[in-house]
Amino acid sequence: xxxxxxxxxxxxxxxxxxxxxxxxxxQVVTAASALEAVEKLQSDSFDLAVLDIKLKNESGxxxxxxxxxxxxxxxxxxxxxxxxxxxxxxxxxxxxxxxxSSDMQELKDEIARVLAKKQKAATN
Amino acid sequence: xxNTLDITKQTAIILPFRPVQxxxxxxxxxxxxxxxxxxxxxxxxxxYVGEGEEDxxxxxxxxxxxxxxxxxxxxxxxxxxxxxxxxxxxxLPFILTEFQEQKSQMGAMLSxxxxxxxxxxxLREVGLVLQTSMDLxxxxxxxxxxxxxxxxxxxxxxxxxxxxxxxxxIRGYLGVGPKDYEEAWRTWEDIGRSNFxxxxxxxxxxxxxxxxxxxxxxxxxNQLTVPxxxxxxxxxxxxxxxxxxxxxxxxxxxxxDRGLARILGVDCFLVMPLISRNRRIGVIIAxxxxxxxxxxxxxxxxxxxxxxxxxxxxxxxxxxERLQEExxxxxxxxQKLREQQELIxxxxxxxxxxxITSSIAHSIRNPLMVIGGFARTLLxxxxxxxxKRSYLESIVRETRxxxxxxxxxxxxxxxxxxxxxxxxxxxxxxxxxADLEGVMExxxxxxxxxxxxxxxxxxxxxxxxxYCLKTITATALAxxxxxxxxxxxxxxxxxxxxxxxxxxxxxLTKKAQEALTAPFFQTxxxxxxxxxxxxxxxxxxxxxxxxxxxxxxxxxxxxxxxMTRKENI
Numbered sequence: 001x002x003x004x005x006x007x008x009x010x011x012x013x014x015x016x017x018x019x020x021x022x023x024x025x026x027q028v029v030t031a032a033s034a035l036e037a038v039e040k041l042q043s044d045s046f047d048l049a050v051l052d053i054k055l056k057n058e059s060g061x062x063x064x065x066x067x068x069x070x071x072x073x074x075x076x077x078x079x080x081x082x083x084x085x086x087x088x089x090x091x092x093x094x095x096x097x098x099x100x101s102s103d104m105q106e107l108k109d110e111i112a113r114v115l116a117k118k119q120k121a122a123t124n
Numbered sequence: 125x126x127n128t129l130d131i132t133k134q135t136a137i138i139l140p141f142r143p144v145q146x147x148x149x150x151x152x153x154x155x156x157x158x159x160x161x162x163x164x165x166x167x168x169x170x171x172y173v174g175e176g177e178e179d180x181x182x183x184x185x186x187x188x189x190x191x192x193x194x195x196x197x198x199x200x201x202x203x204x205x206x207x208x209x210x211x212x213x214x215x216l217p218f219i220l221t222e223f224q225e226q227k228s229q230m231g232a233m234l235s236x237x238x239x240x241x242x243x244x245x246x247l248r249e250v251g252l253v254l255q256t257s258m259d260l261x262x263x264x265x266x267x268x269x270x271x272x273x274x275x276x277x278x279x280x281x282x283x284x285x286x287x288x289x290x291x292x293x294i295r296g297y298l299g300v301g302p303k304d305y306e307e308a309w310r311t312w313e314d315i316g317r318s319n320f321x322x323x324x325x326x327x328x329x330x331x332x333x334x335x336x337x338x339x340x341x342x343x344x345x346n347q348l349t350v351p352x353x354x355x356x357x358x359x360x361x362x363x364x365x366x367x368x369x370x371x372x373x374x375x376x377x378x379x380x381d382r383g384l385a386r387i388l389g390v391d392c393f394l395v396m397p398l399i400s401r402n403r404r405i406g407v408i409i410a411x412x413x414x415x416x417x418x419x420x421x422x423x424x425x426x427x428x429x430x431x432x433x434x435x436x437x438x439x440x441x442x443x444x445e446r447l448q449e450e451x452x453x454x455x456x457x458x459q460k461l462r463e464q465q466e467l468i469x470x471x472x473x474x475x476x477x478x479x480i481t482s483s484i485a486h487s488i489r490n491p492l493m494v495i496g497g498f499a500r501t502l503l504x505x506x507x508x509x510x511x512k513r514s515y516l517e518s519i520v521r522e523t524r525x526x527x528x529x530x531x532x533x534x535x536x537x538x539x540x541x542x543x544x545x546x547x548x549x550x551x552x553x554x555x556x557x558a559d560l561e562g563v564m565e566x567x568x569x570x571x572x573x574x575x576x577x578x579x580x581x582x583x584x585x586x587x588x589x590x591y592c593l594k595t596i597t598a599t600a601l602a603x604x605x606x607x608x609x610x611x612x613x614x615x616x617x618x619x620x621x622x623x624x625x626x627x628x629x630x631x632l633t634k635k636a637q638e639a640l641t642a643p644f645f646q647t648x649x650x651x652x653x654x655x656x657x658x659x660x661x662x663x664x665x666x667x668x669x670x671x672x673x674x675x676x677x678x679x680x681x682x683x684x685x686x687m688t689r690k691e692n693i
Contacts, residue, residue, distance in 0.1 A: 010490050010494070012491075012494040012498075013490060013493060013494055013497075016493070016494055016497040016498060016501070019498075019501055020497065020501060023501075023504075054486070081485070081486045081489035081490060081493075082482070082486060082534075099531075100489055100490065100493050101493060101496075101527055102492060102493050102494075102495065102496020102497045102499070102500060102520070102523045102524065102527060103496070103500065103524065104497060104500075
C-alpha cells in the first residue's frame, strides 16, 4: 500500500483527500503546514507527497524545493487552485501538477501515473 | 488683307522730272481714278472704305493715309502724273514705299506687342493661381493644361518628369495629351464646345481627367527614367544648362538622342528644365505629336518664361505635401501615444481587476472543492434506490458548473497579461493535440495534422495560443459525429503564419458564429461557453485574428493568423 503525505492548510480539504485517497487504497497522512510536513517527512517515510502551493503564510513551492533538495527520490504532485503556476518554472521541479477540483479523478490518475513511473524507475 | 497692294513693283518705275503746276493736278484738268484729290466723297464711291469707316468719306487726310496709298487706282493716277510731267512724280513712289514699309513694321510691332501683352496677361493669370496653390494636383493640372490647351501654349502633348533625390534619378510623373488623332479630335471638339477659360479647363481636368492621365502614359513614362549622374543625357543637359533644348529632326540626326525620339514617337520636341532657386525640380517635354506643327523659337521662349513659376509652384506644393505627410505622421504618433497612455491606465485597472478576480476565484475554489468533493463521496456510498441521491447529484452538477465558470474567469484574467515570445508553432500544435488524444479517441474522431515544415517562429504567448487551439478543437469536436475527421494545418500566410482547424461536423449558423465570437464581456453569460469568445479576445490582444467559415454542406474551418514579427499590439 503506497503511503501518501497530503499537505493543505484547509482542514476540510485534508479530510476530503484522506477520504477519497483512502478509498483508492492509499495510506494517507495529512499535514496542515509546511513545518508539520517537514516533521512528518523526517519521522516517517512516504511514497509520494501532494502539496498545495498557497499555504497560510508559507509557500508550497519552497516546501517543494526543500523536499527535492533533502529527499530527491520522493515524487511530489502540486495540487492548487491556481492554474497559473503550471507554467511557472519554479513548479517544474514537481512530478505532476493538478488544478483543484471537486472531481478528484484527475488527481487520482496523476498519483497513479507518478507512482507507476517511480516503480518503473526503481525496477530499472 | 484684300486691298493690300504690292507696291514694291511699282517703286521700280522711275519717272523723269518735269515741272508742272500743281493747280493743274489738283483740279479737274485730269480725271483721276482715285479719290485722293477730293476733300469729301460720296458714300460708296470708294470700294475700299469698309463698314464702320464711314467717317473717311469726309476725312480727307485719313482717307489718303489709310486707303489711297494702297489703292490700285492711286497707283494708276501716279503713273498718269508721271506721264503728265508732275514735278514730284519721280519722288512720290520713294516716299510712298518708305511710308508703307514703316507702316508694315509698325503693324508687325503692334501685333508682337499685342501677342506679348496677351502672353503676359496669361502668365499673370496662371502665375497668380500657381502662387496661391498648395495642392500638388492643382499645380500639375494648371501647368499641364496651360501647356497643352489652345488657350495656353497650344502644344499637343506634355510630359512632366520629376527629380527623385533619394533614388538619384529623373522619373516620368505625368503625361497629358491625346494618344491618337481620334482622341485629339474628340478632346479639342469638347474643349471648343465648352468655351471654358484656362482656369476652368484646369479645374475640369483635375476633377475629371487627372487620375486617368496619370496612368494613360504609363508605358512612356516608365521608359523616361534617367539617372541624375548621366550628364550626357538631354534632361541633365537642360537642367545643368538651365536652358530649354529644342530637338528637331531627331530621328535623322545622329547627334541627337534618337532613343528618346522613338519613345516619344516624334522627331521634334522641346525639353524644358524646371529649376527653382537653383534646385533641379524636373523637366517638361512638350511636342506636337498629332498636328506635327513645328515648335518655334517663340514657343520655346514663352514656355521658358512659364517654366519658372511652374517649377516654383511644384517645389512648394511638393514640400507642402511632404509637410502634410509629416504632420499626419506626427498626428498619428500623438494619437498612438494617447492610446498607449490610455492602454497603460486600462492595463493597470485590468491588473487590479485580474488580481481581485484571481483572489476571489481562489477563495471560492477551495470551498467548492470541499462541497462538490464530499457530495461525490456521499454519492458513491449511497444506494441507487436512495431518494436523496438526486439531491447529491444536483450538488455535484452545480459545483462542477461553478468550477467551470471559475476556470474561465481565471483564464480570462490570465489572458490580460500575455507573455510574448517566439515559438515553433508546429511544436505547439503537436504538444497541444497530444493532450487531447484521449478526448478525441473518446469522441471517435481522427485527427490529421498537415504541418508545413520550415515555418518562421511565431510571436505568441505559448500558453494562451495552446489554450485557443485546445478550445477550438474542443468546440469542433462538439459539432462532430463519431467517425469524423479533424484536420489541423499550419502554413505560410504572407508575412505571417496560418493555423487552420477544419472539422466535417455540422455547420455553424451565422448567428451561432457571431455568438461564439462575440466579445467576452458583452454578450456572453458566464457558464454558457465563453471559450471561443475568450480565444478571440486573447488572439486580438496579441495582434492576431480568428475567423470562422462554415460550409453550407457541413464542416467548419477556424483560421488563426499569427504574426512572425514584433508588431504593435
